[in-house]
Amino acid sequence: MIIKIFLVFLKIGFLGFGGGYAMLSLIYHEASKFGMTMAQFADMNALDGIIPGPIAINSATYVGQMYGGFWAALVATVAVSVPSMIFVPLYVKYEAKINKNYYLNQILSCIKAA
Template sequence: MLIKLFITFLKIGFLGFGGGYAMLSLIFEEMLSFGMTIEQYADLNALDVLIPGPIAINSATYVGQLYGGFLGATVTTLAVCVPSVVFVGLFSKYEVGIKQNKSLNLILDNVKVVSIGLIFAVAFILMLSTVFGVDNLLNISKMSVDVFSLFIMVGTVYFSLKYQVNPLLLTLLAGIIGWLYYLI
């Protein structure tokens, strides 16, 4: 299991263009093969917002702990960091050539656009699961709306866009409101 975790997060680290949020779609797909539920993945996303540090490292540590304990957390954290160490070393050696390569810069610009699409795809999947109780659009006939979750989602989007409220604060408030709601 530890070797599989290491290889998986090494792959995520090497293919994770666009930063931590873009990596979330890769992590989501890979974690389905480990048997992670959408609820566990939603917990992972909430922790990524609440815990300081890079999203990829927080995610790797969470998944490693979940599937391999302390040793698993250590292995996955190291695995996701290895590609950055390699790329930073290579980039600093060839920085001038990379910056002047128009084809490579065009490719990287397009990767940024795709990364945004991947981020929205993960957000959409989480919304389907949390608010509508389905894991994909093929199950739309089994959909049931969780009005409370929909209210929280619309409220957080509203306060984020209208008043630029800090996402960390919104996450904490949503968590507290949800805890109180389900406690009562």
């Protein structure tokens, strides 16, 4: 069960773009496979508003705790954070190259104008 929770939240971490609120539908879709009801999802959303911290991490912790206890909550929290732990250091390593790329800068300028 813990491995399944890890893989589900790793997938959510990699595919969930746009922040925590954008990830909620994906989190509900995946958590409903574990048996999460709409009432439990509403409780999770209420807790996300009360508890400080990123919504995706709070939701992962909540779902992991509900369906696997402490260790599943820890694993789910780490799994949803892994993509950031990979992409941020990569970006920092190549930031100078990215900022100096003429074509990328032109594309971003066009996007900004749009």
